Amino acid sequence: MRPALILVLVLAVLACAPRPGADVLLPLAEGTVPDATTRRVWMVTTRARDPVNAWSFGPGRAPAPSYGYFDISVPPGHKPGAIEWPKGRPDPAKDFVTLDQASLSARALLQDVGKGQTGLYIHGFNTSFQEALYRLAQLSADAHLPGNPVLFSWPSEAHVAGYIADRDAADYARSALTGLLSDLTRGRRSTEPVMVLGHSMGGRLTMEALRQLKLEGRSDVLDRLEVILAAPDIDLDVFREQMAVIGKLKHPLTVLVSSDDKALAFSARLAARRGRLGMVDVDDPAIRKMAQRMGIRIIDITDLPSDDPAHSRYVSLLSGAGENVVTNLFQGLRQAGAFALDQLGL
Numbered sequence: 055m056r057p058a059l060i061l062v063l064v065l066a067v068l069a070c071a072p073r074p075g076a077d078v079l080l081p082l083a084e085g086t087v088p089d090a091t092t093r094r095v096w097m098v099t100t101r102a103r104d105p106v107n108a109w110s111f112g113p114g115r116a117p118a119p120s121y122g123y124f125d126i127s128v129p130p131g132h133k134p135g136a137i138e139w140p141k142g143r144p145d146p147a148k149d150f151v152t153l154d155q156a157s158l159s160a161r162a163l164l165q166d167v168g169k170g171q172t173g174l175y176i177h178g179f180n181t182s183f184q185e186a187l188y189r190l191a192q193l194s195a196d197a198h199l200p201g202n203p204v205l206f207s208w209p210s211e212a213h214v215a216g217y218i219a220d221r222d223a224a225d226y227a228r229s230a231l232t233g234l235l236s237d238l239t240r241g242r243r244s245t246e247p248v249m250v251l252g253h254s255m256g257g258r259l260t261m262e263a264l265r266q267l268k269l270e271g272r273s274d275v276l277d278r279l280e281v282i283l284a285a286p287d288i289d290l291d292v293f294r295e296q297m298a299v300i301g302k303l304k305h306p307l308t309v310l311v312s313s314d315d316k317a318l319a320f321s322a323r324l325a326a327r328r329g330r331l332g333m334v335d336v337d338d339p340a341i342r343k344m345a346q347r348m349g350i351r352i353i354d355i356t357d358l359p360s361d362d363p364a365h366s367r368y369v370s371l372l373s374g375a376g377e378n379v380v381t382n383l384f385q386g387l388r389q390a391g392a393f394a395l396d397q398l399g400l
Contacts, residue, residue: 073182073212074140074188076106076109077107078139078144078184079109079183079184079187080107080152081152081155086127087129087147089130090127090130092125093125093195093203094124094125094202094203095124095126095187095204095205096123096166096202097120097121097122097187097207098204098205098207099116099119099120099207100116100209100226100230101115102115109155110184113209113211113212115209116209119233119234121157121160121162122157123163124191125153126150126152126153126188128150129146129149130147131148134373135192135361135370136192137150137189137192150188166202168202169241170202171249172202172248173201173202173250174249174251175206175253176206176257177207177208177253177254178256178287179217180211180213180216181210182210183207186207189369190203190205191203192369197373204234204238206234208231208259209227210223217324221255224259227259228259228266231259231263232267235250235263235275235279243278246278247277250279250280250282251282251284252286253285254287254332257283257285257287257331258288260281261283261286261293261296261300264276264296268299276300276304277303277305279305281308282309282310283310283332284310284332284368285310285315285332285366286309286332287317288331288332289328289329290328290330290331297350303349306349307348308350308351308352309352309353310367311353311355312354314356315330315333316363316365317365318330318332334352335354336392336393336394342392346391348390351389351390351391351392351393353393353395354392354393354394355367357394358371358395
């Protein structure tokens with residue numbers, strides 16, 4: 055089947071799926087309900103403010119980052135791994151809802167986040183600001199990600215046909231992400247690193263930021279990062295070149311892969327069938343050798359039971375077992391290599 059025809063079919067299917075609009079970020083005057091939990095998510099974005107909805111951000115590119123926070127209420131009956139989007143008028147008894155939001159200066163945000171445990175999330179391709187924000191609120195609620203959750207949101211078009219524009223927008227945001235990583239690690243001990251989770255094209259952006267830091271001689275920043283790439287949409291040869299510059303990290307980089315990831319398979323097809331890092335075979339001796347040489351951990355989560363598409367299977371991994379996964383898998387598994395999930399005893 056021709057790639058152009060495949061793209062038409064994908065667009066037709068995705069066009070039928072409703073997407074949450076910016077209205078979900080309008081603070082709810084009625085507030086929360088008993089037994090609901092509230093998660094504050096700090097955000098840094100290179101998106102331009104939505105010209106219609108001043109409390110949100112669209113796909114436009116801002117000349118400088120914006121900073122702030124959102125307080126998100128998670129309903130009492132929340133299912134781990136899910137985001138209960140409002141269908142009509144938001145109801146805090148059954149929906150994720152926004153309770154409050156505020157703009158901050160860069161200094162105020164850094165003071166709020168502090169030097170304690172911090173988790174930074176960089177979203178992937180075809181993702182709106184509200185989708186990224188609520189995803190991090192869900193991960194914070196279910197996965198017990200360490201410390202304060204911070205979202206870095208780059209100006210994705212939030213449309214499946216915007217793949218090339220998204221790749222350019224991710225590159226546009228690289229310096230801003232590099233600056234944020236420098237700010238978050240300043241004055242921090244290397245034994246208490248910032249956890250960085252980059253998903254899909256956000257993984258590519260993360261690697262480019264690490265590469266830039268290395269070229270700038272900022273090993274002090276790199277030594278204070280614990281990096282996880284989930285379903286990274288990165289050309290395998292490009293990843294090899296990135297790691298050749300970055301070198302082995304003090305805290306080994308972790309890559310979560312799935313062999314059945316259809317989104318990455320489509321990305322590979324658009325790229326003349328060049329392999330993507332997020333689909334590598336951990337049983338391939340060349341991949342095992344690569345992981346050992348680079349000092350990284352590649353973990354195949356294909357067999358993890360999940361209701362999520364393969365491209366978002368990391369959500370089930372983090373949400374299903376909570377903080378034990380973060381502690382035992384990403385911080386407890388110190389050796390480099392390529393592993394299948396069932397080899398880890400989880």
